[in-house]
Amino acid sequence: MAHTANAHGDNYLNHSSGIGSWLKTLDHKRIGLMYLFTVLTYFLIGGLFALLIRLELMFPGQTVIDPNTYNKVFTYHGAIMVFMVIIPAIPAALGNFVLPMMVGAKDVAFPRLNLASYYIYVLGALIATSALFYGGADTGWTFYTPYSIRTSGAVIAVVFGAFVMGFSSILTGLNFIVTIHKLRAPGLTWARLPLFIWASYATSIIQILATPVLAITLLLLIFERVFQVGIFDPKIGGDPVLFQHFFWFYSHPAVYIMILPPMGVISEVIPVFSRKPIFGYKAIAYSSFGIALIAFIVWGHHLFVSGQGELANFVFSLLTMLVAVPTGVKVFSWVGTMYKGSIRFNAPMLYALGFLQLFVIGGLTGVFLATLAIDVHLTDTYFVIAHFHYVMVGGALMGLLAGMHYWFPKMTGKMYLEKGARIAFWWIIAGFNLTFFPQFIVGAQGMPRRYHDYLPEFSSLNLLSTVGSWCLAVGFFWAAINLWRSLKRGEKAGDNPWHALTLEWQSPSPPPHENFSKDPVVSSWPYDYQAEAGLTPIQKWT
Amino acid sequence: MIGRQTQRVENRTMSKQSTKGRVSRASLGVFAAALLLAAGGAWADTPGLPIQATEVATKWDALYNFLVVLSIFFFVLVIGAMLFFVWKYRAKPGVKTKYIADHHLLEGVWTFIPFVLLMVIFVWGYAVYDKMISAPSDAMEVRVIGKQWLWQFQYEDGRSTINEVFVPVNRPVKFVMTSTDVIHSFFVPNFRVKQDVVPGMYSSVWFEATVPGQHQVFCTEYCGAAHSQMLAKLVALEPQQWEEWKRGKKLLASDFPKAGETAAISTDRTASSAAAASTASPEAGRLQLTLAEQGKAHFQSKGCVACHSVDGAAKGAMGPSLRGVFGSEVALLNGSKVVADDNYIRESIENPMAKVKKGFNPVMPTFKGQLAETEMNALITYIKSLK
Amino acid sequence: MSSTHVTTGGHQHAHHFANAAEEFEASKQGMWLFMVTEVLMFGGLFVAYAMFRSMYPEMFHEASKHLAVKLGLTNTIILITSSLTMVLAVIASQRGQKQKILMYLGLTFLLSCGFLVVKYFEYSGKIHHGLLPGGLFRNSELTHPKTPLFFSLYFIMTGIHAFHVIVGMGLMVWLALRTMRDEFSPAFYTPVELVGFYWHFVDMVWIFLFPLMYLVG
C-alpha cells in the first residue's frame, strides 16, 4: 500500500493544532475521538459509582452509605451508564470514526450537525451530572411515576439532561443514515457493505424512531413536576402505568441501540482474525433489521407484573421470544466463521470471544425473563440485574473494547501493547463472571434489586460479587492504562496491521484529514479472504 | 474458481451428514435429560431456589429447571464449539483456511430449531402463568394496602395487621391490593408470585400455601428510602392454629418457624401460648366489627343510604340498589357492559361519572379523597357481601 | 480550520459531496428523517390523547365545548394561508427572485404572528376561567373529575405546537437574512425548501389538533 499521504506526514491529528482546532473541528474522526474521551470519562465515573454500590452491598445492613445516598448512587450509576456511556459508546464514538471511512466517504453527510450532536450530548450530560450538586435524584434510571413526581431532589435536571442527550442520539442516527445512503464510494453496493455498517444502519433507524418517544415522555414528566399536568399521576386521574409503557417503548429498543453496534464490531473482528469470510453475511445483515423491527413490539415484557392485563402479557411474551431467533442466527454464524479458519489471538479477537461467552449467557437468561411465569418470580430481583449486566457489560462493553483495540492502530498510528491488553482481558472476564454470576443465583433466591440492605441468607453471594467487582475494576483500569501507555510506547502501526479488507484499512494510519489519499473505488466483497484459502490472491481495492 | 468453491461446500455438507446422526441423538439425550430434570422439580425443592410452598411453585420450578438445562445445552453447544474451533484452528504456519461463505441448510436449521423451542417455552410459560393468576372463586380474601414503607392487611373479620399476615394452609387465598402513595410490589419468593401494587386501583395475587410457617414478603418495586425495609412475614397456619386465629387469638409472626425449617421448638411455643390464650374468651374477636360490618357503618355515615338501598329495589330514581351488583354484568349508559369487580366499584365511588349505569342519572357525587383506603376496602367488602 | 465549502459555479457545496445535486438530495433526506422523528414525538402525545379519550369519552365531549372553536378555526385558516405563502417563497427562491422571497417570507412571518396573537387570547381566556392543566385546574362549571386531564393535554399539545411555530418564525428570519446576503440562487435554495417542509409539517400537526381538540363529539 502506498504511503503517499503519510510521506509528508500530514494526518488528521496534526492537520491543524491547538485546542481550538479540536473543539471547532468538523472532522468526523476528531469528533469520534472527542466522543470516546467523554464516554470513557463517564464510564470511569459510572464505574466508581458501581464500586460504591458493591461496597455497600458487601455485607448486610449499612456498610458505608445510608439508604438515601445509596438510592442516588444506583440512579446515577444506571443513568450514566445507559445515557452517557453505552448508548453513545459505539454508535457515536467508534461509529463516527469508522463509519464514514468504511463507506469510503470524506466525512459524514452533515459535519456541522455532527459537531452539534457532540455538544448537545455534552450539554445534556453536564445538565444531568450537575444535579449531583443540588440534591441528586433517587428515582432509578427508569424514573417510574408517581415516585418520580413525588420525590424531592433534582429529578428535573436529570430528566432534562436525558431529554437533551436524546436529540444528540437522534441527530447522529440521522446523519449516519444519510451518509450510508448518499456517500458510499463507487462500487460499494449494498451487498458489499461491511456488517458494521449494516448494524449501524439498523441502530440509526431505532435511534430515529424510538428516541422521540423518550423525548416526549421525559418532557411530560417534567411538566408533571412543574405544572402537575397529571397524565401519569393517579392523584389527578392519570395513569402511572402509561408512563411505563412510554418509557419502555423507547428503552426496550434502546437496548438494541446498545447491542447492535457491538454486534457489528464482532462481525468485523471475527472474520479478520479467522482469515475467513464471515459465515452467513446476508443472514447477519438481515437479522440486524429483524432485531430492530421486533425491538419495537416487545416493550411490554418489562410490565408483566404491572397489571397491564393478561392479553398484553400473552402477546408481549410471545413476541419477545421471536427476538432470540435472529440473535441466535448471528451467534451461530460467528462461531461458524471460526470453523476451519486460521485464528489469531490478538486482543480484539479475545474480546470478541469474551463477548460471545458473556453475551450468550446474558441472552439465554433474557429468554428466562421473556417467559411469562418465570418473569413473575424473577422480575425486579438480582436475576434481572445479572441479565442486563451480562448483555450490556459482557456484550456491549466487550464489543467496545474489541473495537477500541481493533481500530487503535488506525486512530493513533500506533499499535497497542499486546501483552498488557491480554492481561487486562483475563482480569475482566474473570472479574466479570465472579461479579455477576452469583447475582443470578441470589436473584433466583429472591433478593430484590435496588435494596440498600438484604437478608443475611444472601450474604455470601453478595460478598463474592463485591470481590468480583474489584477484579473487574483491576481489569478495566489495566486496559485503560495499557492503552494510555500504548499511545507513547506503541510501535508504529502499518496502514493495515490486521490485513483486513474493509475500506478504512486502505488508508494510511492515522488517516489524512480527508480520509483517503486517493478516492477509493470498491470492486469486491469486504470478507473475500481468498488468499488464505489458497484461492486467487487478494484483489486490490483502490 | 466458482467450481472449486461449490466443491468445498459439498465436501463440508458430506462430512456434516456423517456426524449429523450422532449430533441429533446427543441432543435428543440432552433434551430428555432436561425434561427429566424438569420433572424432578415436581417432587423436590430445587437447590438454589426458595422452597416450594405452593403447587404453582412446583410447576414454576419444573419450567425453570427445563430452561436451565436448555441454556446449559446451548451454552455448551455454542461456547464449546467456539473453544474447540479456536484451539483446533489456531493459526499455524502454512495451513490454509477453507473458503466457506454460507450454508443454507445449516442456517435454516439454526433458525428453525430455536424457533420451535422458543414456542414450546412460551406455551409452557403461559400455561404456568395462567395457573398463577386464576384465583379459584372460593378463595378467601384479604385486603392489602401498601404504604411507604409498610404493608397493612385487612381481614374479612375486621381485624387488621401490619407487616404480618396470617392465612390458612391448603386453602386458596386472594390478596386484593392497592397503595396509598407510590407503586409497590408484593413478592413472596416461596410462592413464586409477585404483583405490582398501584395507587388508585386494585390488583390481586392468589396462592394456596402448602407449607406452614413463616414466609418472607418483599417489596420489589422501588419506592424510596426504606424500600429495602418494606418487608413482611406471611404466616401459613395449620388448621387448628387457624381456628384459634379465627376465634380472635392474637398471634405473633415471630413465634412461628420459618417455613420449611424444623418446626419442633416453635410448635412447642405456639402450643404453650395457645394454652395461655385458651383462658381468654374465644369470643374476644367478636368485640370487633367484621370488615363488611365496618363497611355498612361507613355506608350509613357517608350518606350512601340516601340514594342506595341494599334490598334489591332501587330507591326511586335516585340510585340503583347495590344488592347483587358485585360480580354482575352492568349495562352502562353508553351502551357498553362491564363486569362489576373491585376496580369498577372503586371507580363508581371515586369517579361516578366515568361509567354511568343505564337507567340512572349521573347525580352521584364523587367521594374521591374522602375515604381512606381502609374505609374503601370496608365499603367494597360490604357491597360484595350484599348477595 | 479551513472552510469546508468549495465554490463551484456560483453556488457552494461541501467538499465531501461529489456535487451540489447530491448534497441537495442528502439534505432533503436528512430533513425527511427529521420529520419522521417529529411525527413520532407528536405520535406519543396522540397516543396518550387516544387512550384517555377512549377512557372518558363524555368528559372529552363536555370539556371540548369550552374551547373557542371560532378562534381555533381562525387559526386553522391562518396557518393554511401561511403554508401557501411559504410555498410561494420557495418557488420564488427557485427562480432567484430575491424581493419576492423576502415578501413571502415576511407574509408568512406576519401570519405566524397572527397565529400567536390568537393563541394568546385563547390561552388567557382559559386561564381566566381556571381551565388549567392538572393540579392547577380551578373551574367549577366542569364537574367531571377527570376534566383537568383534558386541559393538560390541550395545553401540552397546543403548547408544543406553538413552540414549533416560534421555531419556524426564527427560521424565517434566518432565511430572510441569508436571502439579503444573496446566498440563495436557483442553483442553491436548499435551506428555503427545507424550512418549507418544516412549515408544512407544523401546519399538518395543527390540522390534526384542531378537530381532535375543538370538535370532539
Ligand code: HEA
Ligand atoms: C444490551 C442490552 C440488552 C440486550 C441485548 C437484551 C436482550 C434481551 N433481553 Fe433484556 N434487558 C436489558 C438489556 C438488554 N436485554 C436491560 C437493561 C433490562 C432491565 C432494565 C431495568 O429494568 O432496569 C432488561 C430486562 C429484560 C426483561 C424484563 C425483566 C424484568 O424486569 O422483569 C426481559 C423480559 O423479557 C428481557 C428479555 C430479553 C431478551 C429475550 C433478550 C434477547 O434479545 C436475547 C437473545 C439472545 C439469546 C437468546 C442468546 C443467543 C441465542 C442462541 C444461542 C439461540 C438459541 C436460544 C434458544 C433456543 C433459547 N430483558
Ligand code: HEA
Ligand atoms: C452499560 C451499563 C452498565 C455498566 C457498564 C455497569 C457496570 C457495573 N455495574 Fe451496573 N447497572 C446498570 C448498568 C451498567 N452497570 C444499570 C442500568 C443499572 C440499574 C440502575 C437502576 O436500578 O436504576 C445497574 C445497577 C447495578 C447494580 C444494582 C443496584 C441495585 O439494584 O441496588 C449493581 C450491583 O451490583 C451494579 C454493579 C455494577 C458493577 C460492579 C459494574 C462494573 O462493571 C463497573 C466496573 C467499571 C469500573 C470500575 C470503571 C473502570 C473505568 C475506567 C478505568 C475508565 C476507562 C476505561 C477503559 C479504557 C477500559 N449495577
Ligand code: CUA
Ligand atoms: Cu414499597 Cu418498595
Ligand SMILES: [Cu+2]
Ligand atoms: Cu426489554
